[in-house]
Amino acid sequence: MLEDPGLARRARLAEAREPTRPDEALNSYTLITDKELLETGRTAYARAVSILKGAGRAAEAAGQTHVLRAELAALRERHHRRPSLIEMLDEADLT
DSSP, X not given: OOSSHHHHHHHHHHHHHTTXXXXXXXXXXXXXXXXXXXXXXXXXXXXXXXXXXXXXXXXXXXXXXXXXXXXXXXXXXXXXXXXXXXXXXXXXXXX
């Protein structure tokens, strides 16, 4: 789970919004991911990947998979010097 209680609360809220407001959940998930990736290391990356999986569900439900693909491309570009993160995104099929 997320180490920051504020981020954990936001993640629970985003998850609760998925069924009825997937567009809002998607926005929340991407913001939480950005905050999570202020840290480096596999633990933070694993949390980010988990959050992005939720973003994938929300994007699918909202019919906004193109938005998530664009966000993932931008994320990969911003963090291209973090090979462990890129590897973990690849393993999770987050492309």
